[in-house]
Amino acid sequence: NYGLNYMFDVPETLTVQVVLIALVVVLATISVVTGVEKGIRRLSEFNMLLALALMLFVLFSGDTLVLLDKVVNNAGDYLSGFVAASFDTYAFADEGAQEWKMWWTIFFWGWWIAWTPFVGLFLARISRGRTIRQFVAGALFIPLSFMMVWMSIFGNSGIELVANQGVVELGEQALNSPQTTLYTLLEYYPYVGITAAVVTVLGIVFFITSADSGALVLANFTSILSDVNHDAPVRLRIFWSAVIGLITVALLMAGGLNALQSAVVITALPFSVVIFAIMVGTYKALKLEGSKADARRMIAGSAPGGDWRERLDRALDTSNRAGAAATIEHSIRPAMTQFAQELESRGQTANVTEEQVEGESLPNLMLQVDFGDATSFVYQVCPHRMRTPNFIPADDDFYVRLDVYLAEGGQDKDLNGYTRGQVIGDLVAEYERHLQFLALAGGHAQAMPGTIGEPPEDAQM
Structure with a gap:
């Protein structure tokens, strides 16, 4: 004024x-x-x-x-x-x-x-x-x-x-x-x-x-x-x-x-008490992430199998929407379903769900294994349309990534070009790490909310 x-x-x-x-x-x-x-x-x-x-x-x-x-x-x-x-x-x-x-x-x-x-x-x-x-x-x-x-x-x-x-x-x-x-x-x-x-x-x-x-x-x-x-x-x-x-x-x-x-x-006085609770929560969350990192180091996993030329193809892969759809149909969906069925036969609660995102023809697929009060195992695959990098030769300006997300967030891993066996191998490796994480955390670790399926920062949806 x-x-x-x-x-x-x-x-x-x-x-x-x-x-x-x-x-x-x-x-x-x-x-x-x-x-x-x-x-x-x-x-x-x-x-x-x-x-x-x-x-x-x-x-x-x-x-x-x-x-x-x-x-x-x-x-x-x-x-x-x-x-x-x-x-x-x-x-x-x-x-x-x-x-x-x-x-x-x-x-x-x-x-x-x-x-x-x-x-x-x-x-x-x-x-x-x-x-x-x-x-x-x-x-x-x-x-x-x-x-x-x-x-x-x-x-x-x-x-x-x-x-x-x-x-x-x-x-x-x-x-x-x-x-x-x-x-x-x-x-x-x-x-x-x-x-x-x-x-x-x-x-x-x-x-x-x-x-x-x-x-x-x-x-x-x-x-x-x-x-x-x-x-x-x-x-x-x-x-x-x-x-x-x-x-x-x-x-x-x-x-x-x-x-x-x-x-x-x-209003500040009562909320100052809440801030101390937030500090404690932040400490616990960081400690939880430390346990997760320890679990990943203890079980390093192995690179996906196959001929070295196939692995090079995957590294340089810039699949279009049709190629990504084929990988989902023939590799990812069958692998998730087979893995969930195997866990169910061993007495665990596992389910595979699909979600159709508005404006995206390819679905998000998620495998979730319930562990009661402890953190559930989550393995999610989300398609993201990305601009093709200048350093990779390609015919199209855009390609589709099939990104993997766990409960703690994205893994910078693209499943395009993976076979069913390679997807199952990756599922087993991540599942082993999760079990090791629960053992290190005493089986009482709780997941941080709102961290699944976040698109990369430069995703072009």
Whole structure:
């Protein structure tokens, strides 16, 4: 609202703020309806590029070398004092320091904790298929690095104006009305009309991307998803987007921004207990994966048999849909059925199911062996249409992979060209590893949900 007031003299009233919230909700609804890969992703990328452009503008319009020196200096101060500052409770300081701790450190801890359910689930949704290393880099280190540079460049630019150029009112604004500070700072740089518009657009789009991702998470929370790679129905996304807008308006009318912030922070205390439970769950899940890896090392298995020329054919195979269909019909389906029947004859509960995915003529096949309370053995084959690599000679631009998935995810294994005996051999090898895994885990291991049948990141469906 202040940005519009600054540029167009739009009054800062409750009515205007309600209209702005309604506009944000409409745009967020359009974004969430289009999905993660289109609306949400495109808006987020646009906003980050715009923020990067604004930061570089301030950097190169100011004393660039001094600002870069201060970025390095600030980063060093942060890293060297991180542990000491984390344990500093101001126990021997005066009441002013204690009050600052409550309204800054403790408040922002609560603020961040309150955001963890939504942000954590949304990050998990968009990070499916990534390794933990990639997730930590993309969700922690890269954003942290960007924010450190952003805060250093803008913060030091403001400090320079207040401390060395006598712009005392900028410091007073930062204390009394922080929402106006950035606009006042940009007045001391060229093209203030353009940069003020950029800041306003950034604020609007940041609100939109927060609302649309929140609506998506809530919609997924309140629906039963038949496929973990799909999101909730559109009507639920629209509903939760509207609910977010109504709650925001209600809290704004009840007490303005302070009421909105207080309501968010109050939810943080009970959820902090849940975070500790999540930590324990994460430790158990990683320990479970370690047992699985140990089982795979102990039973290495053997390469599929056959003449070496046949194996070379499989390595260079770029089967079309007809070839993949023939492999399913003559090798994979009979092998799964025969293996399940053999297990049934030995007193185990095994079944083979097929699922037809919308838009895909070839079926997903899954063999599942039940072990009661312990993790079931799952062996799933999913067809995926992929772009043919440039380094493999082929007549078509696309080919079909028959990818293997276990309960813990994809195995980077394509069954195209396998005979029935070779498929059974692979089934036996994976089944042996699963039995060894259950033995190492004490027979009580539980599978992580939602990890079966995930398409490769570059799959062209």
